[in-house]
Amino acid sequence: xxxxxxxxxxxxxxxxxxxxxxxxxxxxxxxxxxxxxxxxxxxxxxxxxxxxxxxxxxxxxxxxxxxxxxxxxxxxxxxxxxxxxxxxxxxxxxxxxxxxxxxxxxxxxxxxxxxxxxxxxxxxxxxxxxxxxxxxxxxxxxxxxxxxxxxxxxxxxxxxxxxxxxxxxxxxxxxxxxxxxxxxxxxxxxxxxxxxxxxxxxxxxxxxxxxxxxxxxxxxxxxxxxxxxxxxxxxxxxxxxxxxxxxxxxxxxxxxxxxxxxxxxxxxxxxxxxxxxxxxxxxxxxxxxxxxxxxxxxxxxxxxxxxxxxxxxxxxxxxxxxxxxxxxxxxxxxxxxxxxxxxxxxxxxxxxxxxx
Amino acid sequence: xxxxxxxxxxxxxxxxxxxxxxxxxxxxxxxxxxxxxxxxxxxxxxxxxxxxxxxxxxxxxxxxxxxxxxxxxxxxxxxxxxxxxxxxxxxxxxxxxxxxxxxxxxxxxxxxxxxxxxxxxxxxxxxxxxxxxxxxxxxxxxxxxxxxxxxxxxxxxxxxxxxxxxxxxxxxxxxxxxxxxxxxxxxxxxxxxxxxxxxxxxxxxxxxxxxxxxxxxxxxxxxxxxxxxxxxxxxxxxxxxxxxxxxxxxxxxxxxxxxxxxxxxxxxxxxxxxxxxxxxxxxxxxxxxxxxxxxxxxxxxxxxxxxxxxxxxxxxxxxxxxxxxxxxxxxxx
Numbered sequence: 001x002x003x004x005x006x007x008x009x010x011x012x013x014x015x016x017x018x019x020x021x022x023x024x025x026x027x028x029x030x031x032x033x034x035x036x037x038x039x040x041x042x043x044x045x046x047x048x049x050x051x052x053x054x055x056x057x058x059x060x061x062x063x064x065x066x067x068x069x070x071x072x073x074x075x076x077x078x079x080x081x082x083x084x085x086x087x088x089x090x091x092x093x094x095x096x097x098x099x100x101x102x103x104x105x106x107x108x109x110x111x112x113x114x115x116x117x118x119x120x121x122x123x124x125x126x127x128x129x130x131x132x133x134x135x136x137x138x139x140x141x142x143x144x145x146x147x148x149x150x151x152x153x154x155x156x157x158x159x160x161x162x163x164x165x166x167x168x169x170x171x172x173x174x175x176x177x178x179x180x181x182x183x184x185x186x187x188x189x190x191x192x193x194x195x196x197x198x199x200x201x202x203x204x205x206x207x208x209x210x211x212x213x214x215x216x217x218x219x220x221x222x223x224x225x226x227x228x229x230x231x232x233x234x235x236x237x238x239x240x241x242x243x244x245x246x247x248x249x250x251x252x253x254x255x256x257x258x259x260x261x262x263x264x265x266x267x268x269x270x271x272x273x274x275x276x277x278x279x280x281x282x283x284x285x286x287x288x289x290x291x292x293x294x295x296x297x298x299x300x301x302x303x304x305x306x307x308x309x310x311x312x313x314x315x316x317x318x319x320x321x322x323x324x325x326x327x328x329x330x331x332x333x334x335x336x337x338x339x340x341x342x343x344x345x346x347x348x349x350x351x352x353x354x355x356x
Numbered sequence: 357x358x359x360x361x362x363x364x365x366x367x368x369x370x371x372x373x374x375x376x377x378x379x380x381x382x383x384x385x386x387x388x389x390x391x392x393x394x395x396x397x398x399x400x401x402x403x404x405x406x407x408x409x410x411x412x413x414x415x416x417x418x419x420x421x422x423x424x425x426x427x428x429x430x431x432x433x434x435x436x437x438x439x440x441x442x443x444x445x446x447x448x449x450x451x452x453x454x455x456x457x458x459x460x461x462x463x464x465x466x467x468x469x470x471x472x473x474x475x476x477x478x479x480x481x482x483x484x485x486x487x488x489x490x491x492x493x494x495x496x497x498x499x500x501x502x503x504x505x506x507x508x509x510x511x512x513x514x515x516x517x518x519x520x521x522x523x524x525x526x527x528x529x530x531x532x533x534x535x536x537x538x539x540x541x542x543x544x545x546x547x548x549x550x551x552x553x554x555x556x557x558x559x560x561x562x563x564x565x566x567x568x569x570x571x572x573x574x575x576x577x578x579x580x581x582x583x584x585x586x587x588x589x590x591x592x593x594x595x596x597x598x599x600x601x602x603x604x605x606x607x608x609x610x611x612x613x614x615x616x617x618x619x620x621x622x623x624x625x626x627x628x629x630x631x632x633x634x635x636x637x638x639x640x641x642x643x644x645x646x647x648x649x650x651x652x653x654x655x656x657x658x659x660x661x662x663x664x665x666x667x668x669x670x671x672x673x674x675x676x677x678x679x680x681x682x683x684x685x686x687x688x689x
Contacts, residue, residue: 091490138673142677142680143680144673144676144677144680145630145631145676147434147490147630148624148630148672148676149673149676151617151620151621151624151669151672152668152669152670152672152673152676153669154617154669155617155621155665155666155668155669155672156665156666156669156670158665159662159663159664159665159666159669160666162660162662162665163660163662163663163666166660167660167662280494280497280498283491283494284494284495287491293488293490293491294488324510328502328505328506329502331498331499331501331502331505332498332499332502334495334498335494335495335496335497335498335499335502336495336499338491338494338495338498339481339485339487339491339492339495339496339499342485342487342488342491342492342495343485343486343487346485346486346487350486
């Protein structure tokens with residue numbers, strides 16, 4: 001960050017060799033690079049599996065099952081995508097806490113107060129959006145630094161979630177019944193895939209893509225994230241656009257709350273904050289997917305492929321090591337992947353002045 | 357800081373004459389004072405020497421790391437990996453003390469060196485990698501935790517001897533009735549306060565955080581200052597790790613997890629601007645005291661301990677909000 005921000009000279013694209021061209025595409029088109037890495041990871045683990053180094057076969061059925069853990073991270077990474085793209089140091093540390101709190105609200109509504117499912121689902125998502133709106137108001141209107149505002153709300157939300165049911169999970173029969181929503185479905189020609197990949201992840205991803213890439217709102221968000229002063233002169237409503245990014249982030253966290261309650265068949269007060277929490281992996285996936293932390297850069301496609309890559313890498317590592325060793329190496333991989341992908345982002349921006 | 361008029365940069369606003377305590381610090385002293393008075397009136401256990409000693413001792417590691425963190429945040433950086441750094445330092449030192457029987461000073465030196473190495477990795481990545489500090493340290497948070505877990509092996513380290521009891525929480529860890537760890541913190545904080553206020557390179561930390569470009573044009577060695585801030589944090593983590601091992605016993609695998617948030621909370625409550633360029637170690641010390649007081653208060657009033665976090669969150673919002681208001685008034689003038 002210490003370098004003078006000289007506008008990089010564009011590489012003369014006509015007279016470059018094949019190797020330089022491949023490098024340029026790999027660095028600037030993040031989806032291409034990720035797809036290559038994805039193939040490498042899958043092939044590598046297949047080879048390991050054929051050599052008998054894995055505890056269980058790394059086959060299509062296993063990969064299909066692994067998608068279950070991809071759903072929350074892909075959704076939260078999309079939440080981070082909106083927030084980080086909105087610029088001015090945008091980041092949302094509170095997504096995990098929102099997942100916990102909205103999940104507890106949902107658990108109370110369904111499991112304790114006996115609400116019917118549909119109003120409870122709507123209320124859960126609205127709760128998430130409201131909590132996100134608090135972040136948005138702090139950051140966009142009161143101009144708190146995003147890191148601090150969401151750190152504070154992370155504390156507040158996770159505390160309220162823990163206190164809400166005296167630190168106990170809610171797993172009454174109506175909540176347990178929700179587990180059916182995440183069962184595997186059999187598809188023709190394909191391995192069994194968890195149902196909520198189709199009912200939740202894909203629709204959300206499609207909506208996010210339409211919103212970011214095919215709507216005036218998306219153009220406005222990228223403009224605000226790239227340079228909010230310029231966007232202001234161009235008659236964009238800077239504060240409102242940025243505010244809405246945090247609302248969308250909260251809304252997606254509310255959806256993740258539903259998914260986690262259904263997955264665990266229980267509303268846990270620490271669902272999104274246990275251990276390192278959910279925010280960290282989400283930010284990692286977003287950065288890996290080509291979202292630049294400076295704002296204004298990032299696409300849904302990159303984030304989705306990155307989430308898939310991390311999921312299948314993690315799934316493979318669980319098979320490659322005994323016991324807790326696997327989850328340990330997942331930590332290492334997550335950290336290395338985050339730093340290396342950020343280095344790649346910097347390199348691409350410096351060398352070519354653009355990133356997917 | 358030499359006056360540069362390169363850009364209309366949001367650097368440290370010119371003051372008539374910098375006092376020893378600034379507005380935010382005075383307010384914090386007031387808040388902590390009022391809290392202490394109220395708590396000693398409401399409960400009969402708060403104002404006992406045992407409880408005060410306990411608060412000071414639990415605050416010491418947070419304040420110690422906060423000293424380094426203040427420097428990092430003043431340079432417009434952040435270090436969220438300190439919790440994992442603490443884990444690495446503690447497991448290394450615990451094993452050395454237990455299995456090799458290393459005495460106090462060599463073990464302390466090893467702790468410091470371990471911390472410095474971890475901090476230097478962060479610093480180099482931030483200064484030369486061109487990566488945003490939060491991304492770098494989020495990454496190393498995971499990597500260092502992995503390193504710590506690898507050293508732990510399969511189980512926690514039990515039966516650590518009391519090599520560090522002179523700076524621990526027990527009776528032999530006190531000097532004039534105050535925990536030695538707290539004395540250490542005060543001495544270090546005072547040294548750091550002087551360094552950041554009077555030394556040229558200390559002032560450069562503010563310059564880097566205020567406006568990197570202007571600082572570089574004014575001849576500040578930006579990268580060196582950045583690296584030095586992270587290295588200092590690492591050294592502070594080394595010391596804090598020894599304090600946390602204290603009188604020995606058990607070192608668990610999840611040690612230090614979540615500590616970074618408490619440290620950052622203390623620094624921010626202390627009035628250090630997260631955007632960089634402003635903040636003092638004195639504020640951090642007070643911020644850490646406030647966090648410790650709130651934690652103790654929640655326990656003594658027998659409220660659910662989970663509420664502590666809610667209060668910390670609210671304090672962060674209030675502290676930063678007040679700061680933003682003052683900033684706005686200052687720039688409006």
